[in-house]
Amino acid sequence: MTAEVACWCCGRSRPESGVVRLGSHPEVAVCLSCAHYLHQQARGREDALRPSPGARVRDVGRAIRRQVIQHGWQHKPVIGPVLRWLGSRMP
Incomplete structure (x- = not known):
C-alpha cells in the first residue's frame, strides 16, 4: 500500500502520485487540484503586472x-x- 501525503494547501491526504513537490523544498507536497489553483492565481498576478x-x-x-x-x-x-x-x- 502506498503512503498518503497531506497537501500543504488544503490538508487532504493524497497518494504520492497525486501531489507535486517543490524543487528546493521536497518536504512540501501540494495536491494537483491546489497546484492548478495556484497556477491560475499566478497567471492572474502576471496578467495584472503585464497587461x-x-x-x-x-x-x-x-x-x-x-x-x-x-x-x-x-x-x-x-x-x-x-x-x-x-x-x-x-x-
Whole structure:
C-alpha cells in the first residue's frame, strides 16, 4: 500500500502520485487540484503586472468563471456538465 501525503494547501491526504513537490523544498507536497489553483492565481498576478490583449481575454474568462460559481450554475442538471467541462479546459 502506498503512503498518503497531506497537501500543504488544503490538508487532504493524497497518494504520492497525486501531489507535486517543490524543487528546493521536497518536504512540501501540494495536491494537483491546489497546484492548478495556484497556477491560475499566478497567471492572474502576471496578467495584472503585464497587461496585454491575451491578459484581457483571460481576465474576461476569470470574470465569467466567478459569475458561474457565484450563481451555482455549474450544479445545474443540463448546463452544469458543459460548464464543468469548459472550466477544466480554461487557462
